Amino acid sequence: MSKQSFPTFYLYGEPHRLVAEGFVHVETLDDRSRPSEWTIKPHAHSELSHIFLITSGGGAMEADGAELRFVAPSFLLVPATAVHGFKWLEETAGFVITMADAYLQDLGRHGAELAGLFERPDAIEMSAAQLPPVERLVDDLMRELSWSAPGHRAAVDAAMLSLLVTALRHRSAAVHAAPRAGPHASIVARLRERIEQRFRLREPVSVHAAALGVSQTALRVACARMAGRSPAQMLDQRALLEAQRALLYSNLSIAEIGFSIGFADPAYFSRFFQRNMGLSARAYREAQKGATG
Numbered sequence: 001m002s003k004q005s006f007p008t009f010y011l012y013g014e015p016h017r018l019v020a021e022g023f024v025h026v027e028t029l030d031d032r033s034r035p036s037e038w039t040i041k042p043h044a045h046s047e048l049s050h051i052f053l054i055t056s057g058g059g060a061m062e063a064d065g066a067e068l069r070f071v072a073p074s075f076l077l078v079p080a081t082a083v084h085g086f087k088w089l090e091e092t093a094g095f096v097i098t099m100a101d102a103y104l105q106d107l108g109r110h111g112a113e114l115a116g117l118f119e120r121p122d123a124i125e126m127s128a129a130q131l132p133p134v135e136r137l138v139d140d141l142m143r144e145l146s147w148s149a150p151g152h153r154a155a156v157d158a159a160m161l162s163l164l165v166t167a168l169r170h171r172s173a174a175v176h177a178a179p180r181a182g183p184h185a186s187i188v189a190r191l192r193e194r195i196e197q198r199f200r201l202r203e204p205v206s207v208h209a210a211a212l213g214v215s216q217t218a219l220r221v222a223c224a225r226m227a228g229r230s231p232a233q234m235l236d237q238r239a240l241l242e243a244q245r246a247l248l249y250s251n252l253s254i255a256e257i258g259f260s261i262g263f264a265d266p267a268y269f270s271r272f273f274q275r276n277m278g279l280s281a282r283a284y285r286e287a288q289k290g291a292t293g
Helices: 101-110 128-145 152-175 183-201 205-212 216-226 231-249 254-260 266-277 281-292
Strands: 024-028 039-043 048-056 058-063 066-071 074-078 084-088 093-100 122-125
Touching (some): 024 128, 048 101, 048 128, 048 152, 074 152, 093 101, 093 128, 093 152, 101 152, 122 152, 128 152, 183 205, 183 216, 205 216, 205 231, 216 231, 231 254, 231 266, 266 281
Antiparallel strands (some): 024 093, 039 084, 048 093, 058 066, 058 084, 074 122
16 A cells, blocks of 8 residues: 555546556536635645646645745646645635646647656736636637547647746746747756656766766756756755655655655755755644644
């Protein structure tokens, strides 16, 4: 039996099954949230990511141990594997767009900026005047998913790309930082993809640089300009996030958690966690469980 204390679903409440490579699904927020009394318990999807378009209401999203509050209109972004749950205000309305992670990565090849859109869970608010065009995009996507007219797949791809670009632009505007596409963005996007695939191996930066076909210096410059962090910090941050998830949502021992993300020596993992978080893994687990009561 798995030691995980959170469930993994296909769609929320549905048993896990094989995800088709081009899978896209749209439903209203009401479909699952109303029967659940406006509370979605923490869960994960191993190969599916979400975009929520919240058109009225609001609430709080718990994602990987952090709480993000939001009000409509807003986008919510939930990457595959992120443990997430929701407490909606009653009668909150909107849409849930779910897509295969493989399909999302394929769409990300259209622009380096898109590759980083689902790097972390996020809540992106917009103005009321900005909502109608986004709703039309979702309507277009739903229409194309409901039939098989000529050009159906191309139309679905176009609608999804428009939706992703819109979310990207709203997030960029919200933080007043819209990085320009270019070689640095491409390098960092490819590094992020590689980290996601291989972070459990704890490979040195030199190995990643060689695999990307760039020097370590070029990699450091690109990461500093596009991510504000060094490659080593990006690697450590991903490993640390996985450790936090396991401490919060599983019954694995601290040594088992360290081993699962590439730390063969439990003492080394303990020092790594303490150095980055300012408290021990055991203290972090106890504090978080105490906070959630």
